[in-house]
Amino acid sequence: MPNFKQIESKWQKAWEKSKIFQVKDSSKKKKFYVLEMYPYPSNFGLHMGHAFNYTLGDIQARFKRMNNYNVLYPMGFDSFGLPAENAAIKAKSHPKKFTEKAIKNYIKQMKELGLSYDWSRIIETHKPEYYKWDQWIFLQMLKKGLAYKKEAPVNWCPKCKTVLANEQVHNGKCWRHENTKVEVKNLNQWFLKITDYADELYEGIKKLDNWPELVKKLQTNWINKSYGTEIIFKINNKSWKIFTTRPDTLYSVTFMVISAQHPKLMSIVTEKQKKEVEKFVKKLSSVSEEDLDKLEKEGVFTGSYAIHPLTKKKVPVYTGNFVLASYGSGMVMADAHDQRDLEFAHKHKIPLIAVLKPKDGEAEDPNKTKKAFTGHGILINSGKFNGLTSEKAKEEITKHLTKLKLGKNTINFRLKDWLISRQRFWGTPIPIIYCDKCGTLPVPEKDLPVKLPDTIKLTKTESALENYKPFVETKCPKCKGKAKRETDTMDTFANSSWYYLRYTDPKNSKEIFNKTKANYWNPIDLYIGGKEHACMHLIYIRFYTKFLRDLKLLNFNEPAKKMFNQGMLQGPDGQKMSKSKGNIILPETVSKKYGIDTARLFLVSIANPDKDINWSKDGVEGSLRFINRIFNKKFKIGKSSKKTQHKVNSTIKQVTKYIEELKYNLAVIKIRELFDSFEDEISKKDLEASIKLLSPFCPHIAEELWEKIGNKKFISIESWPKYDSKKINPEIDTLDELISNTIKDVNNIKNLVKTKPKKVTISVSEAWKYSIIKKIKKEMEKDYDISRIIKAVIDKTHTKEISKLVPMFVKNPKKLPEIVLTQEKELKALKENISKFEKEFKLKIEIKKEDPKASPGKPSILFE
């Protein structure tokens, strides 16, 4: 077994010293930007799942580097976040301490994985040099009216003591505390107006050609653009807008439902109903929007009536728990053609009117049926719109409303504005100052960054900044009087929304990044990360990209050309790795036992990298066996046989293609087959090419072998081998097959005779091919089904070329393909391999040519 530890550290040091992975911002070479989503530096360190993730990118980076690309492959840390803050609170300390310790450990571990990052470009989001630019972006958004403050019902996690974005609430529970119910609370919060970009974000998805379909679908559903109609209802003489996708059911509206969380709800509640409504709202206050669905559809009458815009009838307005305050306008018109509305109406004994009938039937009485007719149909009970189809009626009714100025066509999105305020310490401070005289003011750009205090010791969960006078107390930038700082910090997703740009110019203190550099490297050519980020990070990063483009800083529209979602690495038990299950595999342990190259090789050879995979001890040992085999093999440098040349060249071709497609598992198979096919003697060039193929997967071992065969420079910066198509000869594979069949024959016969013959005569027979022809002729004479004839041909010849001739057979069954007899070639191949045979069987072997016209019934191998 190679001394992995020694080899690994030798090359890791050499790489670091030589700075071969550092990259310049311009080059004659084509650029390639590979990026993995940067991690949160947890104090538990990296586990094998991270190793898998980063290996995927590293292989690509190494591959592209060898293919003469100028490769940007950086790494950084998403170092703001709750765990460090919580740890600090527990230890009555500063989160920076924990964070930087964790980062140090991460870097060490990453280097031990042999990842070829350009460490000179490291970014850490908790550093003022970085988050200064978070604040700068915020100020730009403020200028453009994209950052604003408003009071809104927000999700409040009592454990984090902070507000969560909708996207951070999972099933009504906090995303970090699975058992903590999210409460609803009204607070004054900062929002980013991502909805201004909703349409572009939505339409742009279609152009993300190399993004996984899954991510695209999830984003499409998340943003959810829907075309509909805005209709104005009058309540107590005030206009209330509602949004509907079904204006064709307008005549069916017999009541309205307003969200129980609507900010203006109380304004329409009458004195008489006040008590009941308040009771109802209070009951719901501990339930988040996302949790509402678990409740039964409930509601109470507000006491007010709305005027139907067309019939002018009075319809009662209810408040209900099934209407979202944040979608549309927070109020819906309710009718007989919606299941929820129907159920609600039945419960509250509200009469319903059917206005649609099926195209081929009669309408059911909605007051009696339990199932609403929700499809499209023909309008009835709808005044002058009777007889129209739903589709037509949607248009006509909207047109009519537009004329009356009571409605219009509109587009609605499900996507909500992004709430970025966090009442936490360990985040980017929002650069805002509040002055009693001058109001809310942005921190002047020259005063950035607004730094987090370094000296503070955290003791409580609540916002430490709020209670820390040296931070809060400041001067008003306008009147120079006493003023207070904003104490909210930003969601960490703000940091990660543009980090990829900072890698291109990480040390710039004058500007967010140099435009030329950022535009040279971007967009990212390959972005690797988990699919769990489909709806949050991957939408935010697109949003920021578009915003910075609109500031004329970027000349592209989307952050990444290609996105790749890696699968999850699960423990040996097939379960998600977790501390509680005790199934976490650490790179250190594995590396010590098998070497990190073995682990890298194993991780990518289990399955396609986008599949979830299981760690397996037996499996990794298989990879170890392979590495041992090639490491210990003694190569005689000389001349490659035709066969070796063929294998090397065809493997180069296939492996190159597979790596490009990120089908690493298939690439590894081909590499294994290549090394296993080697004969004793091989040319230096072929051997070098083979080691190069291995190098992105097993960089340390490859460097070692490279040196062992007498090379001085690093294989990591050598150029990728090119195949010579002239040396690829598929016939060699066919002959190989024939030979292995012959071996099988010999073995079979050996087993049968159970004695050790001294001499074997193998005659290469083409008899079977004759037998096919015979068979075909026979079948034809019998006037058999043509399909059987063709099947016979295909089964026997196994050549694609012939299968392509099938249509010809169908047209003209008499014209049989001419089967080329390759007896001469087979003989030759066997002769070439005779020594191998003799060694294999410990026999004397004699090869005899058989009469090609001999009957197919004769044995082709004779023993003496």
Next chain:
RNA sequence: GCGGGUGUGCCAGAGUUGGUCAAAUGGGCCGGACUUAAGAUCCGGUAGCUUAGUGCUUGCGCAGGUUCGAGUCCUGUCACCCGCACCA
């Protein structure tokens, strides 16, 4: 409820313009070689029936269909997994 995905041999997992698929590769298991022995290593086997065979049969969740031909396309069905969630 809506949307998405998956279902292949003892196991993991390849396999999309339908045709070299009884099914890559790895693991496991069985046998052989080597060895005093074990391990490592190397070789062979691993659906069933056969065999002198490069033969036959069955076969990729289940049931049908299209086709000369289907793991691959279509329809239905079952199972599991994941995302979103009262979207008006």
